[in-house]
Amino acid sequence: MNVLVIGSGAREHALCRSLSLDPDVTALHCAPGNAGIADVAELHQVDALDGDAVAALATELDAGLVVVGPEAPLVAGVADAVREAGIPCFGPSTEAAQLEGSKAFAKDVMAEAGVPTARSYVCTTPAEVDEALDAFGAPYVVKDDGLAAGKGVVVTPDLEQARAHANSCERVVIEEYLDGPEVSLFAITDGETVLPLQPAQDFKRALDGDEGPNTGGMGAYSPLPWADPKLVDEVLQTVLQPTVDEMRRRGTPFSGLLYAGLAITSRGVRVIEFNARFGDPETQVVLARLKTPLAGVLLAAAGGTLSDLEPLRWSDDAAVTVVVASHNYPGTPRTGDPITGLDEVAAQDAPHAYVLHAGTKRDGDAIVSAGGRVLSVTASGANLAEARERAYAAVGRIGLDGSHHRTDIAAKAAAGSHASS
Numbered sequence: 001m002n003v004l005v006i007g008s009g010a011r012e013h014a015l016c017r018s019l020s021l022d023p024d025v026t027a028l029h030c031a032p033g034n035a036g037i038a039d040v041a042e043l044h045q046v047d048a049l050d051g052d053a054v055a056a057l058a059t060e061l062d063a064g065l066v067v068v069g070p071e072a073p074l075v076a077g078v079a080d081a082v083r084e085a086g087i088p089c090f091g092p093s094t095e096a097a098q099l100e101g102s103k104a105f106a107k108d109v110m111a112e113a114g115v116p117t118a119r120s121y122v123c124t125t126p127a128e129v130d131e132a133l134d135a136f137g138a139p140y141v142v143k144d145d146g147l148a149a150g151k152g153v154v155v156t157p158d159l160e161q162a163r164a165h166a167n168s169c170e171r172v173v174i175e176e177y178l179d180g181p182e183v184s185l186f187a188i189t190d191g192e193t194v195l196p197l198q199p200a201q202d203f204k205r206a207l208d209g210d211e212g213p214n215t216g217g218m219g220a221y222s223p224l225p226w227a228d229p230k231l232v233d234e235v236l237q238t239v240l241q242p243t244v245d246e247m248r249r250r251g252t253p254f255s256g257l258l259y260a261g262l263a264i265t266s267r268g269v270r271v272i273e274f275n276a277r278f279g280d281p282e283t284q285v286v287l288a289r290l291k292t293p294l295a296g297v298l299l300a301a302a303g304g305t306l307s308d309l310e311p312l313r314w315s316d317d318a319a320v321t322v323v324v325a326s327h328n329y330p331g332t333p334r335t336g337d338p339i340t341g342l343d344e345v346a347a348q349d350a351p352h353a354y355v356l357h358a359g360t361k362r363d364g365d366a367i368v369s370a371g372g373r374v375l376s377v378t379a380s381g382a383n384l385a386e387a388r389e390r391a392y393a394a395v396g397r398i399g400l401d402g403s404h405h406r407t408d409i410a411a412k413a414a415a416g417s418h419a420s421s
């Protein structure tokens with residue numbers, strides 16, 4: 001089967017890496033891709049937001065499966081266009097992607113499905129904003145209603161900052177603060193059957209100790225040794241299956257990857273957000289542990305035959321990924337800086353540790369930074385401590401002027417306590 005992956009991040013590099021190891025994948029293509037993905041897939045130029053262009057490329061490549069990585073093309077209807085061209089596509093329709101595209105829509109679905117989440121108000125005027133902030137009190141949680149690449153959320157004890165962010169958004173969701181560690185749980189679904197993957201934890205803040213601004217994610221690990229072994233089953237029963245059932249009931253079935261961002265509060269599990277695609281960087285660690293060949297699983301989701309699939313097989317190894325970000329990320333990042341040490345990692349750290357590229361591109365003989373999150377160093381080990389050691393050893397070989405990364409990814413979990421993030 002020929003497979004085409006749409007996207008250009010470390011998530012897409014992780015997807016391509018897994019697909020390239022799948023014996024059923026005869027040819028692997030990626031558009032637009034990046035300098036690292038070029039090692040495992042043939043790259044093509046395409047406007048990833050243009051459904052007709054993506055469908056035409058998939059037809060030309062005789063693709064038997066298209067996998068859409070990021071949220072923006074899904075919200076723009078790229079998966080619909082590919083399916084209309086008669087090609088199986090892993091990723092939700094534009095309507096179903098509203099679970100991520102609009103926080104207010106997601107709240108409505110959760111209310112209808114009885115899914116536990118933070119209480120919230122949707123506000124469009126300064127008066128409504130003040131009323132909502134007052135109702136919940138500090139710390140304040142203020143979310144831009146639309147897509148914001150993980151950066152539209154402000155959590156702050158400062159009323160003026162909360163008010164300023166809220167009034168800078170056209171439509172804003174203000175909600176109750178959820179205390180407790182966060183978990184990302186992904187599920188693959190064909191709109192009916194729901195197959196949860198292994199849970200992971202993401203580190204959203206830019207700096208060590210969960211300080212600094214929110215980012216798209218600075219690192220992740222899996223498994224979560226501190227989590228209740230019944231967590232996945234509980235979330236399947238109380239969150240994932242009811243949400244998928246409610247989307248189907250509405251006539252807009254959700255197929256693809258349903259990502260539940262959860263808070264484990266003292267009063268139980270609560271949904272922080274849904275995403276309509278694989279998370280980045282959690283995908284890097286989840287796929288590092290998946291032993292079942294990936295293409296067949298994604299194709300079964302696209303084709304509505306997930307219930308026929310054998311249970312997924314997982315490695316007992318732990319995995320850790322550390323994101324190396326550009327100078328000034330999550331603000332406007334500096335780009336064009338040469339990246340060194342990639343060959344050393346390949347020579348000295350493989351196969352346990354490897355680099356997944358995000359914002360990189362080739363410039364003559366050099367590979368240079370081309371985005372905020374530049375790359376994601378992923379490592380496996382017998383436990384989190386070993387995976388951490390290997391990941392950071394490889395990070396130490398990477399040179400990128402002005403870059404920064406967190407030094408505490410999975411540190412608390414490796415030491416036996418639960419990390420909050």
Ligand code: AMP
Binds near residue numbers: 204214261272421
């Ligand atoms: P989101 O884009 O909705 O995932 O929010 C980004 C981050 O903001 C989350 O990962 C949490 O760390 C934080 N956050 C969002 N909603 C809440 C909440 N209700 N209570 C506490 N923290 C939150």
Ligand code: GLY
Binds near residue numbers: 279
């Ligand atoms: N890791 C957060 C996200 O993918 O949205």
